[in-house]
Amino acid sequence: MNKIETEVIIVGAGYAGIAAATKLFESNKNFILLEARDRIGGRVNTQKAENSGETIDVGAQWIGPTQYLIWEWVKKYQVETFDCYDEGINIYHYKGKIKTYKGTIPKMNPIALLDLGIAMERLKKMSKKINLNAPWSIANAEKWDGITMDSWIRNNMLTKAARSAMHIGLETVFACQASEISLLHFLFYCHSGDDLDALLGVTNGAQQTLFMKGSQNLLSIVAKPFQDKIIFSQVVNSISQNGEKVIVKTDNLEVHAKKVIIALAPALCQKIKFSPTLPQRKSQLFQRMPMGAAMKCFVIYERPFWRNKGYSGQIVSDKPPLHVSFDCSKPDGRGILLFFVEGKNARDFIERPLEERKEKVLSTLQLYFGNEALKHLDYIDKCWTEEEYSGGCYAGNFTPGSWIQFGEILRSPIGNIHWAGTETAIKWCGYMDGAIASGYRAAEEVLKS
Numbered sequence: 001m002n003k004i005e006t007e008v009i010i011v012g013a014g015y016a017g018i019a020a021a022t023k024l025f026e027s028n029k030n031f032i033l034l035e036a037r038d039r040i041g042g043r044v045n046t047q048k049a050e051n052s053g054e055t056i057d058v059g060a061q062w063i064g065p066t067q068y069l070i071w072e073w074v075k076k077y078q079v080e081t082f083d084c085y086d087e088g089i090n091i092y093h094y095k096g097k098i099k100t101y102k103g104t105i106p107k108m109n110p111i112a113l114l115d116l117g118i119a120m121e122r123l124k125k126m127s128k129k130i131n132l133n134a135p136w137s138i139a140n141a142e143k144w145d146g147i148t149m150d151s152w153i154r155n156n157m158l159t160k161a162a163r164s165a166m167h168i169g170l171e172t173v174f175a176c177q178a179s180e181i182s183l184l185h186f187l188f189y190c191h192s193g194d195d196l197d198a199l200l201g202v203t204n205g206a207q208q209t210l211f212m213k214g215s216q217n218l219l220s221i222v223a224k225p226f227q228d229k230i231i232f233s234q235v236v237n238s239i240s241q242n243g244e245k246v247i248v249k250t251d252n253l254e255v256h257a258k259k260v261i262i263a264l265a266p267a268l269c270q271k272i273k274f275s276p277t278l279p280q281r282k283s284q285l286f287q288r289m290p291m292g293a294a295m296k297c298f299v300i301y302e303r304p305f306w307r308n309k310g311y312s313g314q315i316v317s318d319k320p321p322l323h324v325s326f327d328c329s330k331p332d333g334r335g336i337l338l339f340f341v342e343g344k345n346a347r348d349f350i351e352r353p354l355e356e357r358k359e360k361v362l363s364t365l366q367l368y369f370g371n372e373a374l375k376h377l378d379y380i381d382k383c384w385t386e387e388e389y390s391g392g393c394y395a396g397n398f399t400p401g402s403w404i405q406f407g408e409i410l411r412s413p414i415g416n417i418h419w420a421g422t423e424t425a426i427k428w429c430g431y432m433d434g435a436i437a438s439g440y441r442a443a444e445e446v447l448k449s
């Protein structure tokens, strides 16, 4: 067992861990970053497609205009970005009928449209009441945390079409079923990411901008000045602390330091043995933030041929498993269509053989765009529930009833252990921007103490 002495240990080289490292590096602190995988990025992963050579982000890919921290990095390192294609007509496939529409809300009958509009306005108003620093502290917290979003939709929305659209939107944003999260968690998350429109939107929304070379490339550039401090393929399996120092162990390393920043999703912390054991409320919290399930299915074409037919490439369908798609083609480049499969559908779809999944995606696209949709260069899909060191995505969601009991301990340091990771963010929780904010906050806690 090799022994290392340092001042601060960071566990996890995702956006949160690297953000924490930048602050420690700027302050001339000695630190070591231990990462389980053999690469940087965590839930961010850029891959090269075999036939077309296109770079695609199988993990996080978009940034929105109000995600100021990640934009600071983009500007500082002059990383090239492009805007997600958001022109032309969108497709809405509901109850076997294919319709087209413009804007964010699919064309449905006027009563359903009114139903959806009223529900969205009510949710937006309620979300503004959430105190982002302490969602558990607001007047209705207990009541709202006790209602699942599924119950809220059933009790407050009248039409099937509007309910269906709400479920699809929710699954796309949270990567889980409406029955898995509370109204309070939904409202917190919406407010954390500005509002529901921003979470769902392309232009001016969270799906506005992509990276030419992928989101993992930006992180590698940020980490370059201290890349010698990152040790890969080191799965942290135990952390002990004795008041003065912490000892972090992997299979072949023992690192001694004054402080540790754990930059992992709470659910993954359950795999680490803490000594002394963590306060019971903290270890119970780890059990109450399960990861969502999302799968990205990319099809790469010679050109974005659907644009010539006037289509945006954005599809909303009530037919599982392929509910939502986007055009992620680079300007003047190949055509890249992305379908999301989320929650229950992702867990089911990944259990089908690859050939069957590919056939399903291609035949679905053929239905909307004709036979040209079959002439593809690459098909790539990835389901994050299969990733041992992520456990799912996009983030860990608080289960119903958990914010009010466990929210207060989410970010609080325990002795010399500090907590980062996008799940602990106040703004843009669940996103790369939130991960950066959480890393900065944890590093500042360490520097102040």
Ligand SMILES: Cc1cc2nc3c(=O)[nH]c(=O)nc-3n(C[C@H](O)[C@H](O)[C@H](O)COP(=O)(O)OP(=O)(O)OC[C@H]3O[C@@H](n4cnc5c(N)ncnc54)[C@H](O)[C@@H]3O)c2cc1C
Pocket (backbone or CB within 6 Å): 011, 012, 013, 014, 015, 016, 017, 034, 035, 036, 037, 040, 041, 042, 043, 044, 058, 059, 060, 061, 062, 063, 234, 235, 236, 237, 263, 264, 265, 268, 271, 272, 294, 295, 296, 384, 389, 390, 392, 393, 394, 395, 420, 421, 422, 423, 430, 431, 432, 433, 435
């Ligand atoms: C399919 C998908 C699509 C997404 N889309 C977007 C998007 O478009 N825009 C956006 O902003 N966000 C998106 N997200 C969410 C975004 O990826 C996350 O919010 C963000 O990357 C989380 O960063 P993090 O550093 O908090 O956690 P992580 O990225 O999970 O980093 C944690 C790190 O810890 C490592 N680790 C785990 N266990 C151990 C251990 N025991 N010892 C050592 N290391 C360990 C992991 O390998 C990982 O590198 C998406 C995520 C996915 C998967």
